[in-house]
Structures are given as structure tokens and as C-alpha cells.
Amino acid sequence: MSLKAKIRIDPRDKARMKARFREAVNHSLDKAVPLMRTLLKEIKQESQEIVPLRSGNLQSAAHYSVRRNPVSVTGQFWYDTDKAPYALVQHETPDPPWSHLPGRRWHYWSDPVDAREQDIEDIWRKCFEGVWG
Numbered sequence: 001m002s003l004k005a006k007i008r009i010d011p012r013d014k015a016r017m018k019a020r021f022r023e024a025v026n027h028s029l030d031k032a033v034p035l036m037r038t039l040l041k042e043i044k045q046e047s048q049e050i051v052p053l054r055s056g057n058l059q060s061a062a063h064y065s066v067r068r069n070p071v072s073v074t075g076q077f078w079y080d081t082d083k084a085p086y087a088l089v090q091h092e093t094p095d096p097p098w099s100h101l102p103g104r105r106w107h108y109w110s111d112p113v114d115a116r117e118q119d120i121e122d123i124w125r126k127c128f129e130g131v132w133g
Contacts, residue, residue: 025071028127032073033066035123039116040064040075046112047077052100058084079109 011017044064051059061084064077079087087109090098094106105111 024128024131028131029068029071029073032123032127033068035126036073036075037064037066039119039123040066040077043077043112043116046115047108050103050105050111051108052090052098052104052106058087058090061087077109077113 041064044062048059048062051062053059058079061080062077063080064075066073066075079091081087084090091106091109098106100106
């Protein structure tokens with residue numbers, strides 16, 4: 001008699017592979033929620049620091065949300081055009097013809113988002129680190 005253990009990894013074992021994959025994805029998506037929330041909060045703050053300012057109405061129209069779905073995490077950052085109907089025109093009109101206070105400028109929505117593109121990629125990488133650990 002011999003002491004023997006047989007260990008097998010078989011990708012054809014679909015039930016086991018599916019369960020492991022689902023576990024890994026759920027773990028990763030759970031990690032993504034707070035990271036995405038932090039990123040969008042920072043983007044909102046950066047945008048509010050440069051948004052053209054007169055009455056503060058446009059500045060206070062900035063919002064973000066993060067939603068965890070069964071297979072994804074979705075983050076959104078936007079300016080409420082019901083509260084500030086001129087948001088898009090203000091975003092797309094440069095100096096001149098308009099003049100803004102120092103530090104305030106057009107592209108107040110897209111510039112902070114574009115500047116954080118690598119951070120969005122980093123969230124993806126961080127979420128899957130150690131997922132099989």
C-alpha cells in the first residue's frame with residue numbers, strides 16, 4: 001500500500017470553474033465600489049474647483065453616483081442640467097468670448113475626468129490583485 005493523493009485541475013469541470021470565477025468576480029467588484037466612489041468624489045471636487053463661478057448654481061449642480069450590479073460597477077459624474085440648463089454651453093465656450101474668474105475655466109467637466117483616466121485603469125488592476133489568493 002502506498003500513500004497517494006491525486007490532485008486535478010480540469011477546466012472541463014464547468015461547475016467548479018464557474019463557481020470560482022463567480023467568486024473572483026464578486027470579490028473584485030466588491031473591492032471596486034469604494035475605490036470608484038473615492039475617485040468620483042475627487043473628480044467632482046476637482047471639477048468644482050475650476051467650474052465657472054458666478055452664483056454658485058453651476059458649482060452645486062455637480063453629482064456622482066456608484067452602483068454595484070451583479071456583473072459590474074458603474075460610476076457616473078454629471079452636472080444637473082435641470083438645475084443649470086447652461087452647463088453644456090458653459091463647458092464648451094472658451095475664453096474668449098467669455099471670461100472666467102482666475103482658476104475657473106471651460107472644460108470643467110471633461111478635464112478632471114480625462115486627467116484621471118489612469119486612475120480608472122488602476123482601479124481595474126487593484127480589484128483583481130490577489131483575487132485567487
